[in-house]
Amino acid sequence: MSEALHTLEGWYAYHDFRKIDWKKWKAASADERQAATDELLRFLQQCGANEEAKEGSTAIYTILGHKADVLFMYLRPTTQELEELKTAFNKTRFADFTTTDYSYVSVVELSNYVNSPGEDPKQNPHIRERLYPILPKWEHICFYPMNKKRDGNDNWYMLSTEQRRELMYSHGMIGRKYAGKVKQVITGSLGFDDWEWGVTLFANDPLQFKYIVYEMRFDEVSARYGEFGTFLFGNILTEDKLKNILSV
Numbered sequence: 047m048s049e050a051l052h053t054l055e056g057w058y059a060y061h062d063f064r065k066i067d068w069k070k071w072k073a074a075s076a077d078e079r080q081a082a083t084d085e086l087l088r089f090l091q092q093c094g095a096n097e098e099a100k101e102g103s104t105a106i107y108t109i110l111g112h113k114a115d116v117l118f119m120y121l122r123p124t125t126q127e128l129e130e131l132k133t134a135f136n137k138t139r140f141a142d143f144t145t146t147d148y149s150y151v152s153v154v155e156l157s158n159y160v161n162s163p164g165e166d167p168k169q170n171p172h173i174r175e176r177l178y179p180i181l182p183k184w185e186h187i188c189f190y191p192m193n194k195k196r197d198g199n200d201n202w203y204m205l206s207t208e209q210r211r212e213l214m215y216s217h218g219m220i221g222r223k224y225a226g227k228v229k230q231v232i233t234g235s236l237g238f239d240d241w242e243w244g245v246t247l248f249a250n251d252p253l254q255f256k257y258i259v260y261e262m263r264f265d266e267v268s269a270r271y272g273e274f275g276t277f278l279f280g281n282i283l284t285e286d287k288l289k290n291i292l293s294v
């Protein structure tokens with residue numbers, strides 16, 4: 047029988063992709079640039095303190111290619127906190143030098159194909175770690191949204207729970223080959239954004255993104271049912287690198 051699973055949700059996610067207005071930045075005085083940089087660093091320090099207190103997590107990456115310059119990825123317990131962050135960032139002087147062309151709203155999700163009967167999954171420390179993840183500070187990030195197809199005979203949502211479980215098992219087995227090389231954070235976005243899931247991958251070797259996405263294309267879950275949006279790739283942004291990038 048085809049029926050919805052009880053998904054497990056954790057922290058809410060906001061991927062804020064920003065472009066830097068370089069013309070405006072270069073035209074600003076050295077004092078203005080310094081003040082804007084200091085405000086940005088203070089904002090990021092607050093994000094760091096939030097992460098230390100395990101009340102959320104933040105990852106900052108520069109984005110390669112024309113689609114964006116910087117990604118601020120926030121995980122927080124409530125959507126209100128995400129909104130407060132968005133507003134706090136927009137109030138910084140640095141934000142005046144940026145524009146947002148793309149963002150993504152979702153919530154960390156486990157699809158619970160692998161639950162143990164009789165157990166409260168939210169009390170399981172391994173599951174809690176995945177629902178409330180501290181984002182790895184690995185060298186690279188890859189983000190893309192995706193759907194499961196509803197197209198004629200290729201309709202994921204018409205498959206029985208058993209069929210979907212089997213297919214997801216095979217997906218998970220491929221994923222497990224990348225243990226230690228790729229870390230995935232899957233966020234559900236039905237009702238929040240234009241696609242069904244956001245896929246955020248972290249790796250220290252950028253080629254691992256290419257390998258895993260390619261290998262998964264041959265797996266039925268992706269080959270038959272996967273539909274994919276725009277891919278964005280980036281490099282980690284440390285405080286020193288940030289100061290370096292912003293110095294003119």
Ligand code: VOV
Pocket residue numbers: 155156157158159160192194214217218220221222224228229230232243245247258259262263268272
């Ligand atoms: C990096 C490795 C990796 C590993 C180990 C892994 C494992 C697993 C498991 C065990 C499960 C099911 C239970 C749960 O944990 O939710 C999932 C779930 C999911 N995945 Fe995955 N996935 C990985 C990686 C991984 C990638 C690279 C992608 C993108 C696919 C591609 O073709 O580009 C992906 C997608 C998803 C999605 C959209 C879901 C939710 C599907 C749904 O219908 O609900 N995923 N995934």
